[in-house]
Amino acid sequence: MDIFNSLLRTLVSGICGLGADAHPMIGLTLISILTGIGMLWVFGKTSDQEAVSRTKKRLQAYLLEMRLFGDDISLVLSAQKKLITGNFRYLGLMMRPMLFLTVPLLLLLIHLDGFYGARPLPIDERAVVTLQAAGRLEANAPVPELLAPAGVHIETAGVRVMETGQVSWRIRAERPVEGSLTFRQGDTEWTKSIAAGEPFRYLSIRRVSGLWDALWHGGEDRLSEDQVEWIEIRYPAAEVPFAGIELHWLVWFFVISMLSAYLLRGRFGVTF
Amino acid sequence: MLDQKDVSGQKGRVIERFAAAAAGLCALLLPINCGGPVTNDVGKRIIVLGIDGMDPKFLERHWDQLPNLDRLRREGDFKPLATTIPPQSPVAWSSVITGLDPGGHGIHDFIHRDPYTRRPFMSMAETAAADRTLEIADWVIPLSSAEVVRHRRGEPFWPLLTAAGVPASIVRMPANFPPMGEGTRSLSGMGTPDMHGTQGTFTFFTDDPGREAGAVSGGRIVQLSAFHHSTELEIEGPVNSFRKEQPATSAVLTVNCDPEEPVVRFDLEDRSFILEEGEWSGWLRVNFPLIGPLQSVSGIFRVFLRQVRPRFELYVTPVNIDPTSPALPISMPPSYSTELADAIGLFYTQGMAEDTSALRKGALSLDEFLQQSHSVLDETRRMLRYELARFESGLLFFYISSVDQNAHMLWGRYDDELLEIYRETDKMVGEAMALIDGETTLIVMSDHGFERFDRAVHLNTVLLRTGFLTLDDPRNTGDAELFQHVDWSRTRAYSMGINSLYINRLGREEGGIVAEGEETEQTIAALREALLAFRDPDDGAQVIEELYVSEDVFETLPTEFAPDIIVGYRPPYRSSWQTPLGGVPGKTVVDNDEAWIGDHCIAPQYVPGVLLSSRAIALEDPGLPDVPVTLLKEFGVPVPEDMIGRPLF
Ligand SMILES: [Zn+2]
Numbered sequence: 001m002d003i004f005n006s007l008l009r010t011l012v013s014g015i016c017g018l019g020a021d022a023h024p025m026i027g028l029t030l031i032s033i034l035t036g037i038g039m040l041w042v043f044g045k046t047s048d049q050e051a052v053s054r055t056k057k058r059l060q061a062y063l064l065e066m067r068l069f070g071d072d073i074s075l076v077l078s079a080q081k082k083l084i085t086g087n088f089r090y091l092g093l094m095m096r097p098m099l100f101l102t103v104p105l106l107l108l109l110i111h112l113d114g115f116y117g118a119r120p121l122p123i124d125e126r127a128v129v130t131l132q133a134a135g136r137l138e139a140n141a142p143v144p145e146l147l148a149p150a151g152v153h154i155e156t157a158g159v160r161v162m163e164t165g166q167v168s169w170r171i172r173a174e175r176p177v178e179g180s181l182t183f184r185q186g187d188t189e190w191t192k193s194i195a196a197g198e199p200f201r202y203l204s205i206r207r208v209s210g211l212w213d214a215l216w217h218g219g220e221d222r223l224s225e226d227q228v229e230w231i232e233i234r235y236p237a238a239e240v241p242f243a244g245i246e247l248h249w250l251v252w253f254f255v256i257s258m259l260s261a262y263l264l265r266g267r268f269g270v271t272f
Numbered sequence: 273m274l275d276q277k278d279v280s281g282q283k284g285r286v287i288e289r290f291a292a293a294a295a296g297l298c299a300l301l302l303p304i305n306c307g308g309p310v311t312n313d314v315g316k317r318i319i320v321l322g323i324d325g326m327d328p329k330f331l332e333r334h335w336d337q338l339p340n341l342d343r344l345r346r347e348g349d350f351k352p353l354a355t356t357i358p359p360q361s362p363v364a365w366s367s368v369i370t371g372l373d374p375g376g377h378g379i380h381d382f383i384h385r386d387p388y389t390r391r392p393f394m395s396m397a398e399t400a401a402a403d404r405t406l407e408i409a410d411w412v413i414p415l416s417s418a419e420v421v422r423h424r425r426g427e428p429f430w431p432l433l434t435a436a437g438v439p440a441s442i443v444r445m446p447a448n449f450p451p452m453g454e455g456t457r458s459l460s461g462m463g464t465p466d467m468h469g470t471q472g473t474f475t476f477f478t479d480d481p482g483r484e485a486g487a488v489s490g491g492r493i494v495q496l497s498a499f500h501h502s503t504e505l506e507i508e509g510p511v512n513s514f515r516k517e518q519p520a521t522s523a524v525l526t527v528n529c530d531p532e533e534p535v536v537r538f539d540l541e542d543r544s545f546i547l548e549e550g551e552w553s554g555w556l557r558v559n560f561p562l563i564g565p566l567q568s569v570s571g572i573f574r575v576f577l578r579q580v581r582p583r584f585e586l587y588v589t590p591v592n593i594d595p596t597s598p599a600l601p602i603s604m605p606p607s608y609s610t611e612l613a614d615a616i617g618l619f620y621t622q623g624m625a626e627d628t629s630a631l632r633k634g635a636l637s638l639d640e641f642l643q644q645s646h647s648v649l650d651e652t653r654r655m656l657r658y659e660l661a662r663f664e665s666g667l668l669f670f671y672i673s674s675v676d677q678n679a680h681m682l683w684g685r686y687d688d689e690l691l692e693i694y695r696e697t698d699k700m701v702g703e704a705m706a707l708i709d710g711e712t713t714l715i716v717m718s719d720h721g722f723e724r725f726d727r728a729v730h731l732n733t734v735l736l737r738t739g740f741l742t743l744d745d746p747r748n749t750g751d752a753e754l755f756q757h758v759d760w761s762r763t764r765a766y767s768m769g770i771n772s773l774y775i776n777r778l779g780r781e782e783g784g785i786v787a788e789g790e791e792t793e794q795t796i797a798a799l800r801e802a803l804l805a806f807r808d809p810d811d812g813a814q815v816i817e818e819l820y821v822s823e824d825v826f827e828t829l830p831t832e833f834a835p836d837i838i839v840g841y842r843p844p845y846r847s848s849w850q851t852p853l854g855g856v857p858g859k860t861v862v863d864n865d866e867a868w869i870g871d872h873c874i875a876p877q878y879v880p881g882v883l884l885s886s887r888a889i890a891l892e893d894p895g896l897p898d899v900p901v902t903l904l905k906e907f908g909v910p911v912p913e914d915m916i917g918r919p920l921f
Contacts, residue, residue, distance in 0.1 A: 158534070
C-alpha cells in the first residue's frame with residue numbers, strides 16, 4: 001500500500017507541482033486536461049462505440065419524429081416511449097466504461113485533495129496537532145515528548161483527552177517550513193510531516209497506521225508502530241483562486257476535465 | 273478525504289464569492305461615472321474621527337503625552353464642543369447624524385417608555401418579529417422577514433452627500449442600525465445588537481459552587497456541575513423564532529482539561545483549539561440551526577480561559593453577528609461587512625464591544641477587561657487603516673468607542689491606564705493626519721466629556737420623599753423594577769431612563785392624574801423647587817444642577833416619547849442603576865461602589881466634547897449639530913432648512 005500511495009503521490013506532486021510557485025491553476029489545469037484525455041481513452045477502449053453511436057442516432061431520429069408529426073398524438077406518444085427506452089439503453093451503454101473509470105478516478109481524487117484540499121500552515125497562526133493512541137490513555141500515562149523542526153514553535157503542553165486516547169498540542173509556524181514533527185515515548189519514536197508557508201503542495205493531513213485507513217490517507221507512509229492509530233495536523237481548508245473567484249478545486253477539476261474531454265472527443269474518435 | 277476543515281473555521285462561501293466576482297466584472301464593463309449629479313468638489317476630502325467620550329480636560333492635562341493631537345491643535349485648532357441635553361451618546365450622535373436637537377430627532381435617552389403603559393424600550397432600535405406568520409405544528413414560519421424598527425426622526429446628512437455625487441463612508445456611526453443611505457458605504461455601530469438581540473450578553477461558565485448563577489445585567493453566569501476532565505458547554509444563540517415556544521438555539525463547546533497541566537483543548541463543531549490558562553482564543557464561527565440543518569444562522573465569539581484549577585472559569589464574549597454572513601442588516605451595501613472581514617479578519621459587530629458588564633459582574637478582572645479592550649482597539653485600528661488606505665475623495669466618518677467605554681471604568685482612579693487608551697487613539701489620529709493636504713481636512717470630535725461618578729441617586733426615591741410619587745405601602749421600597757408598588761392615582765412624576773423625568777399626565781399615561789395646562793406648569797415648578805433644593809443626606813451637597821423642560825429647551829416641539837423634564841446632575845452625582853427601569857429603593861443617595869466609576873449623563877456644561885481640526889474654527893461656541901451642516905456646506909450641498917447647525921469654518 002505504501003509503495004502504491006507513494007507512486008500516486010509522486011505522480012500527482014510531479015504534475016500539480018508544475019508552476020505551482022506561480023499559480024496553482026497551472027498544475028490543476030494540466031492534470032484536469034490529462035484526466036479528460038484519460039477518460040476519453042478508457043471510454044473508447046471499454047465502451048461499445050458502435051452501439052453508442054447507433055443509439056445516439058436513433059434518439060435523434062425519435063426527436064425529429066416528435067417534431068415532424070407533432071399534431072399526430074399517437075405518433076408523438078409512441079416516439080416518446082421509444083425516446084425513454086432509448087435513453088435507458090444509452091445509460092446502460094455508459095455503465096461499463098463508468099465501472100472501469102470509478103476506481104482510478106476515486107484514487108486520483110483522494111490524492112488531488114492532498115494537493116489542493118488544504119493549504120500549508122499560515123505563518124504565525126495557531127494550529128493543533130493531535131496524536132491518537134490505540135485505545136484509552138492510562139491515568140498516569142506519560143505524555144509523549146513532541147519535538148518540532150526549526151521554525152515551528154510548540155506553544156502549549158500536550159493536552160491529554162483520556163476518554164478518546166488523544167493528545168493535542170498547539171503549534172505555530174514562525175516561517176516557511178518543510179520538515180517533520182517527532183513524537184518520542186521511551187525508546188519509540190513516530191514522525192509526522194509538517195509544512196508551512198506558500199505555495200500549494202502535497203500535504204499529508206493524517207498519518208495513519210491501519211491498512212484500510214491508508215487508502216484514504218495516502219499522504220505519508222504508514223506508521224510502523226501500532227500503538228499509535230494516527231497523527232493529524234489541522235491544515236486550513238483551501239480554495240483555488242482564479243480570475244477573482246475562489247472555488248473548491250473539485251469544481252475547477254470537473255469543469256476543465258469535462259470540457260477537454262468534450263472538445264477532444266473527435267480527435268480521439270470517441271463518441272458519447 | 274474532503275472532510276478537512278480549516279483551523280480558523282473559515283469556510284468558502286462559494287456562491288457569494290462568485291456573485292461578488294461577477295458583480296465586479298459587470299462594474300468594470302459599465303462606464304465609470306454612473307452616479308447622480310456630480311459636484312465640482314469631488315476631489316475634496318474630509319475625514320471625521322468621532323471619538324466617543326474624548327474629554328477636553330483630560331487632553332489639557334496630557335498634551336505632552338499625545339503628540340499627534342497636540343500637533344493637530346497647534347497647527348489647526350481646538351475648542352470644546354457643546355454637547356446635547358442630556359449628554360448621552362445616542363442622543364448626542366443623533367444630533368450629529370441629523371443636524372437637529374433632541375426635540376427634532378426624537379432620541380432623548382438610552383431608554384424611552386411607552387407613554388401609556390410606561391413600559392421601557394431601547395430608544396435606538398428594536399427588532400420586531402415578522403408581522404405575518406404561518407403556524408404549522410410547533411413551527412412558526414415567518415412570511416415577511418423580521419425587521420428592525422428605528423425610532424429616530426430626521427434625515428441623516430450623508431444620503432444628501434451621496435445624492436450630490438460625493439462618496440461617503442460612514443463607519444460605525446452610533447444610532448445607525450440598521451444602516452441608512454443608499455449608495456453609501458456604511459457599517460452600523462452603537463445600537464447594533466448581538467445574536468441574542470441584546471446590546472451584548474456575555475456568558476461566564478464556572479464550577480465554583482459559591483458563584484450565584486443566573487442572568488445578570490449584560491450577561492449570564494452558568495454554574496457547571498463538577499466534572500472530571502471533560503464537559504460540554506452550551507453556547508446560546510438567538511431564540512428560534514421558527515418555533516412556537518421560541519427556545520434559544522445553541523451550539524456545543526466541548527472542554528477537555530489536561531489532568532495535570534493548566535491547558536485545555538476545546539472542540540467546536542469539527543474544529544479544535546487549545547488555550548492555556550489566561551489566554552484568549554481568536555474569533556470562532558459557529559452555526560445555530562433554526563429548522564434542522566435547512567436554515568441556520570452564523571455567529572462569532574471568542575473565549576477567555578480564566579482559570580482551569582482549582583475552579584474552572586471560562587468567559588465567553590457575546591455571540592456577535594457574523595460580518596461575513598450577517599443575520600441582521602449591519603452594513604450598506606450588504607457586502608461591505610464581508611469585504612471588511614476579508615481585509616482585516618473577523619471583528620466585533622455588536623454596538624459597544626468593550627465588555628464593561630463583564631468587569632462590573634466580576635467575570636473579568638480590570639486587567640482582563642483591559643486586554644479585551646485593547647483587542648477591540650486593535651480591530652478598530654485595522655479597520656481605520658483599511659479605510660484610510662482606500663479613501664480617495666468625499667467624506668470618511670470613522671467612529672471610535674474605546675475612550676468612552678474605558679473612561680467609564682477608569683476615570684479619576686486609573687489615570688495611567690486611561691492615558692494608554694488615549695495614546696493608542698492618538699496614534700490613530702496620527703495615521704489620519706498623514707493624509708492632510710490642501711484638499712484634505714481632518715476633524716476630530718467627541719460627543720461629550722467625562723466626570724467622576726461617586727454617588728448614585730435613586731431619583732424615584734427622591735420623588736417619593738418629596739411627595740411626587742406614592743407607593744401602595746410606604747414599606748414597599750426596594751429594587752423591584754417597573755414601578756411595581758407605585759400607586760399611580762397618587763403619583764405626579766416618575767423617572768425612567770438615565771436622565772428622563774415624566775409627569776404622570778391625565779389622558780396620556782394609564783391612570784395619569786396631572787391635567788394639561790396650569791396643573792402641569794405648577795407641577796413642573798414644584799419639581800424644580802424641590803429637586804434643586806434636594807441635598808445629599810451624607811454631606812449636604814447639592815445633587816441636581818438644573819432641570820431642563822423639553823418644551824422650553826428644544827427648537828422643535830418634542831414627541832410623546834420625549835421626557836417632560838431632563839435632569840442635569842451635578843458631578844459627582846448620577847442617577848443610580850435602579851432608576852432607569854423604574855426601581856424605588858429605600859435610600860435617596862448611595863455610594864457608587866460599582867466598577868463603573870466615570871460618567872457623563874449629567875448637566876451638559878460639565879461634560880462638553882472636543883473639536884480639533886486641521887483648519888481654524890471660526891465659530892466661537894461650536895456644538896454637535898454644527899458638524900453635519902459644515903460637512904454639507906464644504907461639499908457644496910444645500911443644507912436642509914430644519915437643520916439648526918452653523919458652519920464651523
Ligand atoms: Zn459613555
